[in-house]
Amino acid sequence: MFTKDSIIGIVGSGAMGSGIAQVAATAEHQTLIFDTNAAALEKAKNNLNTSLVKLVEKQKITQDKADSILRLTTFTSQINDLSKCHLIIEAIIENSDVKQKVFQELESLVSNTCVLASNTSSLSITSIASACKNPERVIGIHFFNPATLMPLVEIIPGVATNPDITIACKTVIDSWKKVTVIAKDTPGFIVNRVARPFYSEALRIYDEQLADIPTIDWAMREIGGFKMGPFELMDLIGHDVNYVVTETVWTQFYYDTRFKPSLSQKRLLEAKFLGKKSGRGFYDYREGAVSPEPNKDEALGKYIVNRVLCMLINEAADTHYLGIASVNDIDLAMTKGVNYPKGLLKWADEIGLALVLETLNKLYNDYQEDRYRACILLKNKVKQNNSFY
Numbered sequence: 595m596f597t598k599d600s601i602i603g604i605v606g607s608g609a610m611g612s613g614i615a616q617v618a619a620t621a622e623h624q625t626l627i628f629d630t631n632a633a634a635l636e637k638a639k640n641n642l643n644t645s646l647v648k649l650v651e652k653q654k655i656t657q658d659k660a661d662s663i664l665r666l667t668t669f670t671s672q673i674n675d676l677s678k679c680h681l682i683i684e685a686i687i688e689n690s691d692v693k694q695k696v697f698q699e700l701e702s703l704v705s706n707t708c709v710l711a712s713n714t715s716s717l718s719i720t721s722i723a724s725a726c727k728n729p730e731r732v733i734g735i736h737f738f739n740p741a742t743l744m745p746l747v748e749i750i751p752g753v754a755t756n757p758d759i760t761i762a763c764k765t766v767i768d769s770w771k772k773v774t775v776i777a778k779d780t781p782g783f784i785v786n787r788v789a790r791p792f793y794s795e796a797l798r799i800y801d802e803q804l805a806d807i808p809t810i811d812w813a814m815r816e817i818g819g820f821k822m823g824p825f826e827l828m829d830l831i832g833h834d835v836n837y838v839v840t841e842t843v844w845t846q847f848y849y850d851t852r853f854k855p856s857l858s859q860k861r862l863l864e865a866k867f868l869g870k871k872s873g874r875g876f877y878d879y880r881e882g883a884v885s886p887e888p889n890k891d892e893a894l895g896k897y898i899v900n901r902v903l904c905m906l907i908n909e910a911a912d913t914h915y916l917g918i919a920s921v922n923d924i925d926l927a928m929t930k931g932v933n934y935p936k937g938l939l940k941w942a943d944e945i946g947l948a949l950v951l952e953t954l955n956k957l958y959n960d961y962q963e964d965r966y967r968a969c970i971l972l973k974n975k976v977k978q979n980n981s982f983y
């Protein structure tokens with residue numbers, strides 16, 4: 595369906611749109627970036643120039659390649675310029691009504707065969723598609739930030755999406771040297787759902803005063819092997835983004851306690867302690883601030899890692915059990931989308947599913963909370979002495 599001659603349109607020249615455009619032009623597609631905001635377009639143009647100069651300096655690409663990327667990229671404030679596109683990826687503000695209006699407008703401009711995709715992190719693709727006359731051509735193509743560096747792309751067909759379009763999108767994004775996984779149109783897709791316990795169980799341990807913030811981060815890094823601890827990572831992402839994703843996933847899952855947000859994080863957001871970008875979050879980033887020391891108690895560290903990891907594995911198991919994605923795609927998503935040291939389901943096999951289930955059952959018995967219910971797939975696998983791989 596798509597070839598090297600396919601013209602790619604990007605709507606929204608912000609953080610995501612400009613990155614996706616660079617990826618498409620690097621893959622030798624003629625690429626058009628549209629934004630209603632002239633300043634945003636100007637900024638995206640400057641950022642692309644700066645990024646390409648750096649890539650040439652670091653010898654990641656040649657000057658010829660940089661020139662070709664620039665030649666292939668057009669910035670426009672006229673939506674009509676997108677009429678000749680074969681694939682359009684929308685990356686504007688996360689608002690369903692605004693996105694639906696943009697999709698309707700795009701549909702009135704483009705050919706019948708043009709595919710319309712959304713880069714939404716949290717909205718229903720099916721709902722965005724429902725605004726279109728032809729919802730079969732609408733799909734989710736979800737890049738991670740920064741799009742130029744993060745290999746993972748989630749491909750999300752909506753209820754009405756034509757399966758041929760799903761395959762064509764997967765094929766073209768693979769040809770852009772990305773790692774694609776297919777996810778069912780459910781809140782958080784794969785990564786933003788499966789990763790929730792990394793934050794929420796760490797927050798729960800902190801809220802219960804079982805360990806302090808530096809200790810939880812130390813345990814997850816040094817014992818768990820994660821690149822960053824949950825609190826460092828939440829501070830880096832920003833609580834305006836991370837808390838809102840948690841709250842959105844929780845409400846969309848009809849307030850399932852598994853996804854319940856933490857008041858401690860909500861209070862940080864209310865105080866505008868957004869994390870690194872605002873100088874304060876769980877940690878203090880202001881000049882002269884002293885970093886608190888962790889308690890490097892081995893037994894406590896292992897307890898923290900085991901509890902968070904088993905909750906992550908449980909979510910991954912449920913995501914597979916409910917048909918949202920394959921075992922392989924879930925493990926690929928978590929290693930390529932959020933840099934987990936291992937795929938969670940492979941990790942579960944290595945630990946032993948019986949041990950994972952024992953940890954979950956103990957939490958469930960201690961707390962008597964639905965949050966800690968073990969996935970039925972995990973239970974069945976233990977009964978049948980089975981594994982994920």
Ligand SMILES: NC(=O)c1ccc[n+]([C@@H]2O[C@H](COP(=O)([O-])OP(=O)(O)OC[C@H]3O[C@@H](n4cnc5c(N)ncnc54)[C@H](O)[C@@H]3O)[C@@H](O)[C@H]2O)c1
Pocket residue numbers: 605606607608609610611628629630631634635684685686687688689692696713714715716736737738739
């Ligand atoms: N930032 C992330 O980490 C991230 C990661 C994955 C997905 N996403 C998703 O990508 C989308 C964009 O996020 P972002 O962080 O790039 O946002 P952003 O605020 O950086 O950029 C959005 C851009 O869209 C433009 N815009 C707004 N309304 C428009 C319209 N009607 N027509 C044309 N342009 C319009 C704005 O001028 C702005 O330049 C959102 O749906 C978000 O959920 C974001």
